[in-house]
Amino acid sequence: MTEHLRTEASRLLGGWRAPSPTQETTRQRFLDLLAAEPGAARSDNPGAHLTASALIVNATRDRVLLCLHGRINVWVQVGGHCEPEDLSLADAALREAREETGLDRLVLHPEPIDLDVHPVHCAAGPGLHYDVRFAALAPPGAVERVSAESHALGWFAPDALPRPLAGSVDRLVGPALDAVSRLS
Numbered sequence: 389m390t391e392h393l394r395t396e397a398s399r400l401l402g403g404w405r406a407p408s409p410t411q412e413t414t415r416q417r418f419l420d421l422l423a424a425e426p427g428a429a430r431s432d433n434p435g436a437h438l439t440a441s442a443l444i445v446n447a448t449r450d451r452v453l454l455c456l457h458g459r460i461n462v463w464v465q466v467g468g469h470c471e472p473e474d475l476s477l478a479d480a481a482l483r484e485a486r487e488e489t490g491l492d493r494l495v496l497h498p499e500p501i502d503l504d505v506h507p508v509h510c511a512a513g514p515g516l517h518y519d520v521r522f523a524a525l526a527p528p529g530a531v532e533r534v535s536a537e538s539h540a541l542g543w544f545a546p547d548a549l550p551r552p553l554a555g556s557v558d559r560l561v562g563p564a565l566d567a568v569s570r571l572s
Contacts, residue, residue, distance in 0.1 A: 393429040396476045397438060397520070398422045404500055407563070414503045418518055428518070431469035436516040440480035441467020442496060443521065443557075443564040444489065447528040451543040452561055454550065455488060458537050464554040467519065468537075469510075481522045489541060490533030494524045495571055501563035504556050521560060523567035 401419055406412035418438075427433035443465040444453040454463040466488040467481060474480040482496045502521040507514070532541045544550055546561045 390427070390429040390470075390472060393438075393470055393474055393476065393480075394422055394426070397429060400477060400500070401503075401520070406503075411503060414505060417505060418503055418520075421518055429470050431471070431510075432512050434512050434515060436518060437512070438470055438477065439468055439517045439519045440470060440474075440477045440484060441465045441519055441521050442481040442485040442494075442524040443501070443560045444485060444491070444494065444524045444526050445564055445568045446526050446543055447530065449525075449565060449568060451545055452549075452564065453489060453491075453526065453532060453541060453543055454553075454557065455538045456540040456542075456550075457554075458539055460554075461539065462552045462554045463542075463550045464557060465521065465560060467521070477520045478522060481520070482524065485524055488535045488537055490535070491526055491530050493527040493530075495527075495568075497523045497525075497567040497571060499567070501567050502556070502560055506556070523560075523564035525568040525571050 406415045421428050429438050455466050457464050466485045468484045470480040500520050501523050504519045505516055508517045534541050
């Protein structure tokens with residue numbers, strides 16, 4: 389199934405319009421990885437592999453849900469490794485969001501809002517996560533539940549994000565709010 393996910397990721401990112409020259413350069417890095425590395429969609433692939441994440445926006449579209457990561461102890465969007473049952477990166481992001489927050493009925497915008505490559509040390513050893521980021525809309529009255537992977541979850545206004553905050557999270561807020569405003 390990971391070959392299907394790799395093919396689907398290539399299709400998605402091949403057609404994605406990057407919002408900036410920097411994101412276009414990053415998009416090309418993703419496409420190069422997917423073309424060169426057959427195991428790019430496998431979480432145990434040494435060196436570099438895909439991950440998927442989501443920035444969740446509340447129903448009134450005025451707060452985002454962040455997670456105080458259990459291992460690195462910084463506030464981040466929810467997400468993680470792709471699994472063999474994931475048919476797409478969007479499926480992986482939505483599954484991870486549900487697992488890490490306990491929220492059902494999330495609506496995921498189908499197009500990425502951001503791409504990021506960052507160094508990690510995970511089960512496969514030191515390497516790079518090629519993270520495809522999506523936006524998700526929570527239903528009215530959503531009540532989150534902290535998972536074993538997190539120290540805490542919290543809803544934050546865009547102008548009052550918590551610290552310490554992972555370096556690229558603040559740049560996700562505007563695109564996430566914009567993406568969920570286009571969901572019906």
